[in-house]
Amino acid sequence: MPVLWARVNGAARSRAVRGGRPERWGGRRRVADDGMIVKVWGARGSLPCPGPRTVRYGGNTSCVEVRCGDRRIVLDGGTGIRELGHAMADEPPSTVDVLLSHFHLDHIAGLPFWGAAYVPDNRIVFRAAQLEQKVGLREILHKMMSPPLFPVPLDEFRADVRFEEFACGTLLEPAPGVQVATRLLNHPGGACGYRVTYAGRSVAYVTDTEHTPGQDDPNVLDLMRDADLVFYDSAYTEEEFRTHHGWGHSTWNEAVRLADLAGVKTLALFHHDPKRQDSDLDRIAEAAAAARPGTIVAREGAEFRL
Ligand SMILES: [Zn+2]
Numbered sequence: 001m002p003v004l005w006a007r008v009n010g011a012a013r014s015r016a017v018r019g020g021r022p023e024r025w026g027g028r029r030r031v032a033d034d035g036m037i038v039k040v041w042g043a044r045g046s047l048p049c050p051g052p053r054t055v056r057y058g059g060n061t062s063c064v065e066v067r068c069g070d071r072r073i074v075l076d077g078g079t080g081i082r083e084l085g086h087a088m089a090d091e092p093p094s095t096v097d098v099l100l101s102h103f104h105l106d107h108i109a110g111l112p113f114w115g116a117a118y119v120p121d122n123r124i125v126f127r128a129a130q131l132e133q134k135v136g137l138r139e140i141l142h143k144m145m146s147p148p149l150f151p152v153p154l155d156e157f158r159a160d161v162r163f164e165e166f167a168c169g170t171l172l173e174p175a176p177g178v179q180v181a182t183r184l185l186n187h188p189g190g191a192c193g194y195r196v197t198y199a200g201r202s203v204a205y206v207t208d209t210e211h212t213p214g215q216d217d218p219n220v221l222d223l224m225r226d227a228d229l230v231f232y233d234s235a236y237t238e239e240e241f242r243t244h245h246g247w248g249h250s251t252w253n254e255a256v257r258l259a260d261l262a263g264v265k266t267l268a269l270f271h272h273d274p275k276r277q278d279s280d281l282d283r284i285a286e287a288a289a290a291a292r293p294g295t296i297v298a299r300e301g302a303e304f305r306l
């Protein structure tokens, strides 16, 4: 047990020390092989914002787990992924695909604190699109986990870790029966949107993207079309959007418009601005649901069975 790791995450350490495997595969989180379960571990953008004003929607940054039968896909490694690690500590080792939208800190800052990466028998594949960055996926994470930024280096990960890059736009098949469509989003430096399809269900993850008023982004529509559930970048209000052109984010009003256009079943507003308090998000939830019945504001801990 590396000393540095022990400082990072006590929960997973105690599991490793305990040894042995829980008797039940997946425990209460087990899902039927023909189903998809989606759980939000972090719904914020830009910066974590814990505190009394963000208790109900949560303060952790972007992380969404998608269970396809017994296979686990994780969309982004924002600070929410730390809690996912705690949940995984009670389960036997598994294979996890972590799909990163891009490398802005709010989407990767939780990775050094993700207990699952330090458990020897887990198999983890980090995947990211080749966007505008000139350095590779492994090198970027290595930089983030290097002194003086962070004391525990990347090679302290004890899981069987792989790093795979792909051209944005290609179709990934991380496991038999699990397909992931990828599309380029409009964001400074680029970002990759995802659509995970399994057993006839689809969830789209469209965050860190800016729309152009009056235009339909074909990439975004590709990802959203007829999806059962869509997470969409709703960082700004329409008023804020007017003064934030070029910042790479969108609005809940645009989310509603696109969801109608694409025939989305359930729309979940996502990537909340850290200054948005629970009461602000309540008001947005009300207005968005009035504009498109069934629309919700994503909150930490929300679970969807598709
Ligand atoms: Zn972001």
Ligand SMILES: [Zn+2]
Pocket: 102, 104, 187, 191, 208, 248
């Ligand atoms: Zn970003």
